[in-house]
Amino acid sequence: SPRGGPSGRGRVAAPAPLALRDGSGRALALRCAQRAPRRRDAFVARADGGENEEPEREDDDDVAVGGWQQPRSRRGGVGVGKVAKRRGSVPPVGRYGSGEAARGRGTAAPAPRQDAASSQNRSILSGDDKPASASSQNGSLVSGDGKPAAATPSITTLKVPAPDSGVIPSVDKSLEIAIPDKMGPTPPSPSVSGLGSSAPFPRLDSAENSELTEEMSERVVQSAPKREAPSSPIPAVQEEAWDFKKYIDFNEPIAEKDYDWVDEDAADSSDNHKDYDSGSLAGENVMNVIVVAAECSPWCKTGGLGDVAGALPKALARRGHRVMVVVPRYGDYEEAQDVGIRKYYKAAGQDLEVKYFHAYIDGVDFVFIDAPLFRHRQDDIYGGSRQEIMKRMILFCKAAVEVPWHVPCGGVPYGDGNLVFIANDWHTALLPVYLKAYYRDHGTMQYTRSVLVIHNIAHQGRGPVDEFPYMDLPEHYVEHFKLYDPVGGEHANIFGAGLKMADRVVTVSPGYLWELKTTEGGWGLHDIIRQNDWKMNGIVNGIDYREWNPEVDVHLQSDGYTNYTLSSLDAGKRQCKAALQRELGLEVRDDVPLIGFIGRLDGQKGVDIIGDAVPWIVGQDVQLVMLGSGRRDLEVMLQRLEAQHGSKVRGWVGFSVPMAHRITAGADVLLMPSRFEPCGLNQLYAMAYGTVPVVHAVGGLRDTVTAFDPFGDSGLGWTFDRAEPHKLIEALGHCLDTYRSYKESWRGLQVRGMSQDLSWDHAAELYEEVLVKAKYQW
Numbered sequence: 050s051p052r053g054g055p056s057g058r059g060r061v062a063a064p065a066p067l068a069l070r071d072g073s074g075r076a077l078a079l080r081c082a083q084r085a086p087r088r089r090d091a092f093v094a095r096a097d098g099g100e101n102e103e104p105e106r107e108d109d110d111d112v113a114v115g116g117w118q119q120p121r122s123r124r125g126g127v128g129v130g131k132v133a134k135r136r137g138s139v140p141p142v143g144r145y146g147s148g149e150a151a152r153g154r155g156t157a158a159p160a161p162r163q164d165a166a167s168s169q170n171r172s173i174l175s176g177d178d179k180p181a182s183a184s185s186q187n188g189s190l191v192s193g194d195g196k197p198a199a200a201t202p203s204i205t206t207l208k209v210p211a212p213d214s215g216v217i218p219s220v221d222k223s224l225e226i227a228i229p230d231k232m233g234p235t236p237p238s239p240s241v242s243g244l245g246s247s248a249p250f251p252r253l254d255s256a257e258n259s260e261l262t263e264e265m266s267e268r269v270v271q272s273a274p275k276r277e278a279p280s281s282p283i284p285a286v287q288e289e290a291w292d293f294k295k296y297i298d299f300n301e302p303i304a305e306k307d308y309d310w311v312d313e314d315a316a317d318s319s320d321n322h323k324d325y326d327s328g329s330l331a332g333e334n335v336m337n338v339i340v341v342a343a344e345c346s347p348w349c350k351t352g353g354l355g356d357v358a359g360a361l362p363k364a365l366a367r368r369g370h371r372v373m374v375v376v377p378r379y380g381d382y383e384e385a386q387d388v389g390i391r392k393y394y395k396a397a398g399q400d401l402e403v404k405y406f407h408a409y410i411d412g413v414d415f416v417f418i419d420a421p422l423f424r425h426r427q428d429d430i431y432g433g434s435r436q437e438i439m440k441r442m443i444l445f446c447k448a449a450v451e452v453p454w455h456v457p458c459g460g461v462p463y464g465d466g467n468l469v470f471i472a473n474d475w476h477t478a479l480l481p482v483y484l485k486a487y488y489r490d491h492g493t494m495q496y497t498r499s500v501l502v503i504h505n506i507a508h509q510g511r512g513p514v515d516e517f518p519y520m521d522l523p524e525h526y527v528e529h530f531k532l533y534d535p536v537g538g539e540h541a542n543i544f545g546a547g548l549k550m551a552d553r554v555v556t557v558s559p560g561y562l563w564e565l566k567t568t569e570g571g572w573g574l575h576d577i578i579r580q581n582d583w584k585m586n587g588i589v590n591g592i593d594y595r596e597w598n599p600e601v602d603v604h605l606q607s608d609g610y611t612n613y614t615l616s617s618l619d620a621g622k623r624q625c626k627a628a629l630q631r632e633l634g635l636e637v638r639d640d641v642p643l644i645g646f647i648g649r650l651d652g653q654k655g656v657d658i659i660g661d662a663v664p665w666i667v668g669q670d671v672q673l674v675m676l677g678s679g680r681r682d683l684e685v686m687l688q689r690l691e692a693q694h695g696s697k698v699r700g701w702v703g704f705s706v707p708m709a710h711r712i713t714a715g716a717d718v719l720l721m722p723s724r725f726e727p728c729g730l731n732q733l734y735a736m737a738y739g740t741v742p743v744v745h746a747v748g749g750l751r752d753t754v755t756a757f758d759p760f761g762d763s764g765l766g767w768t769f770d771r772a773e774p775h776k777l778i779e780a781l782g783h784c785l786d787t788y789r790s791y792k793e794s795w796r797g798l799q800v801r802g803m804s805q806d807l808s809w810d811h812a813a814e815l816y817e818e819v820l821v822k823a824k825y826q827w
C-alpha cells in the first residue's frame with residue numbers, strides 16, 4: 050500500500066510556483082533553457098561553482114503491527130486561508146494495504162478564504178465535500194494522451210545497444226538517447242547560498258523578567274551545542290565490512306601538507322582540504338546521484354518526504370555531485386519541459402507510455418515522469434485502490450531506473466557508471482529490486498548502486514503473494530518478497546524486498562534505526578533490518594534554510610508578520626505572535642504562552658494525546674493552535690475543541706504551508722507528542738524560529754531535542770518519556786513555568802535552538818559517506 054500505509058495519506062501538493070523562491074523571496078530564475086555548455090561528467094562537474102476519514106480499522110493490512118495506526122489523508126489547498134475540503138468516506142478495502150488506498154483520499158478543492166477572525170472549521174463544515182479530480186486514471190491508460198505534445202522539441206536520436214536481457218521490460222531492444230537539438234548544455238548554477246526526562250526547575254538565580262543583554266546572549270550562543278551526529282544507541286556500522294582496498298587498486302590520498310600552496314590556517318579544515326584536492330567538497334568521492342521519490346517539494350508535498358526530496362539533492366549538488374531528482378509528474382509543472390522521449394514499460398500486465406519532462410534548478414536536474422497513471426493526481430497522489438497505487442509505483446520505478454540512459458540532462462545522459470540511486474520509502478523500494486533483477490543479474494549496470502531511505506516503516510507496500518506477477522520479476526524473486534507476520538499472515542512485502550536488495554540503507558535518525566530493530570518498532574521488518582545491520586545507517590534530516598528561515602521566510606512578509614533573526618528575536622517574535630493571534634481571532638496578548646501543533650492527524654503524531662490533555666491546558670492561561678489534516682475523527686476533535694474553548698483553542702483543519710510557517714514563527718512552544726517519529730522536521734523548524742519544542746523522547750525527537758537542564762543552563766526543550774497525557778502535562782507544566790517565571794532561561798533555550806547549524810550540509814556529508822560505501826560494495 051502507499052506511503053499512507055496504515056494511516057493513509059491523501060496527499061496535497063503545493064502549487065508549483067509557490068516555493069520556487071530564493072532566500073529573499075525573489076522568484077528563482079529557472080535554467081532549463083538557453084544553457085551555456087557545462088561539463089556533465091560527475092568527476093568534474095561542480096554544481097555550485099562552486100482517509101481515510103473513517104475511524105481506524107483493525108484490518109488495515111498495511112499496518113504491520115499496533116492497533117492504533119490510523120488511515121490518514123491530506124487535504125488540498127496551500128494558500129493561507131484556504132482549506133481543502135474532505136471527501137466522503139472511503140469504503141473499506143481489502144486486507145492488504147488497502148488502508149493506503151483509503152488514506153490517500155485528500156482532495157484539492159480549496160475552501161473560500163476564511164475571515165481573519167473566524168475558525169477554519171466553519172468553512173470546512175460548510176464546504177463542498179466532492180473531490181476535485183480524484184478519479185482513477187486507469188481507465189485512460191490505453192486511450193490516454195499518448196501522442197507527443199505539440200511543443201516537443203525536435204530531437205536527434207542516437208541508437209545504442211541495450212543490455213540484452215530477456216527480462217528487461219522496456220519494449221525497445223535498443224536505447225534511444227534523444228537529444229533535443231535546441232537544448233544546449235546547462236551552465237553550472239551559482240552557489241546557493243536519551244530518553245531525557247523533563248528538567249523540573251528552571252534556573253533559580255535568573256533575574257525574573259529580565260531582558261537578556263547582548264553579553265548574555267553572546268554567552269549563550271557560545272555555549273550552544275554544535276550540531277554533531279547524535280550518538281547512536283546502536284553499534285556503529287561494521288566498517289570492516291567495507292574494505293574497498295581489498296577489491297581495487299586504491300592509492301592513499303596525498304597528505305594535504307604536501308601541497309605547499311595550502312594556506313596554513315585553512316589547513317585546519319578538512320573540508321578545505323577536500324576542496325583543494327578536487328575542486329569540490331566531495332573531492333574524489335564525487336558521483337552521479339539520482340534521488341527517486343514519490344513526492345518532492347515544492348511541486349508535490351504531503352509531508353516530510355517531500356521536504357527531504359526537495360532539499361537533500363541540492364545539498365548534495367553543493368558538494369559537487371551531479372544530482373538528479375526523479376518524481377512523477379502529477380500536475381502541469383510549468384518549469385519542466387518535455388524532452389521529447391517516449392518509452393513503454395509494462396506494469397501490471399499493461400504496456401504504458403512514459404514521457405520525460407526536465408528542469409534544471411539550483412544545480413539539480415529534476416526529471417518528471419509523465420504517464421496517464423500519474424496525471425491529475427496532484428492533490429491525491431497516494432489515492433486509489435491498493436492495486437492502482439502499486440501499478441503506479443511499478444511504472445515509476447521501472448521508468449526511473451532507466452532515466453540515466455534516456456534523459457539527456459544538459460545534453461548528456463548520466464549514464465550508468467559511478468551512479469547511485471537514492472530511493473525513498475516503500476513507493477520506490479522496487480527500484481533496487483529492478484536494478485538487480487533486470488540489469489545487474491545480467492551483467493549490466495555493474496557500476497550502479499542503490500541506497501534505500503526509510504522515512505517511515507509503517508508503510509510497506511504489503512499485498513497478497515498472488516499479486517507478485519504484477520511486478521514483472523523473475524519467478525524466483527518471489528522469495529525476496531515473501532514475509533510472514535502474525536498481523537498480515539503470509540504476504541508480499543515490497544519494502545522488505547527493497548531493503549534486502551539495496552546496497553545500503555539509511556534511516557532518518559540513529560534513534561529510529563535502533564527502534565527499527567525492535568519487535569515494536571520494526572513493524573514486522575525488524576528481522577530483515579537486524580539481518581542487514583551491516584548496511585544500515587541513521588542520518589538526521591536537515592533544514593532547507595531557504596524555505597524555513599525566519600530571516601527570509603516569504604510567509605512572514607505580509608498580514609502583519611515579519612522576518613526576524615536572533616538579534617531581532619524579541620521584537621520579531623512578538624510581532625509574529627500578534628499577527629498569528631489576529632489572524633486566528635485570538636486575543637492579542639504578548640504575555641500569554643502560545644502553544645502550537647502541526648502535523649498529520651493520525652496515530653503517529655499523537656494529536657489525540659493533546660486532546661486528552663486539553664482540560665488541563667485550558668485551565669492554564671494559554672492559547673493553543675493546532676493545524677492538521679487526516680483522520681476524520683481527529684479532524685472532528687480539533688473542530689470540537691475549538692468550538693468548546695473558542696477563547697483559547699484554534700483547530701485549523703487543512704493542509705496549509707503558509708499557516709505552518711506562521712505557527713512555527715508565532716508560537717512560543719511546539720508540541721510533538723508523537724508515538725513514533727523517525728526524524729521529525731517540525732521540531733527542527735521550531736528551534737530555528739526560536740520556538741521551544743516539547744516532545745515525546747522517541748526516534749529522531751530524542752536525537753534532536755536534548756532536555757533542558759536548568760542547572761547546567763543547557764538543552765533545547767522539554768522531553769517526556771511516555772506518549773501519555775499526564776506525561777505531556779508534566780513536561781508542558783515545567784515549560785510554562787519557565788516561560789512565565791524564568792525569562793533568562795527561556796531566552797537561553799531560544800538562543801541555543803536558533804544557534805544550531807541544522808542545515809542539510811552536514812547531513813549531505815554523511816549521506817556522501819554512505820554513497821561511497823555503496824559504490825565500493827561488491
Ligand SMILES: Nc1ncnc2c1ncn2[C@@H]1O[C@H](COP(=O)(O)OP(=O)(O)O[C@H]2O[C@H](CO)[C@@H](O)[C@H](O)[C@H]2O)[C@@H](O)[C@H]1O
Binds near residue numbers: 647678749
Ligand atoms: N496540515 C499541514 N499543513 C501544512 N504543512 C503540514 C501539515 N501537516 C504537516 N505539514 C508539513 O509536512 C512536513 C511534515 O514533516 P514530518 O517530519 O512530520 O514528516 P512526516 O511524518 O510526514 O514524514 C516522515 O518522513 C520525515 C522525513 O524523513 C520524517 O521527518 C518523519 O519523522 C517521518 O514520519 C512538515 O514540513 C510540516 O510542516
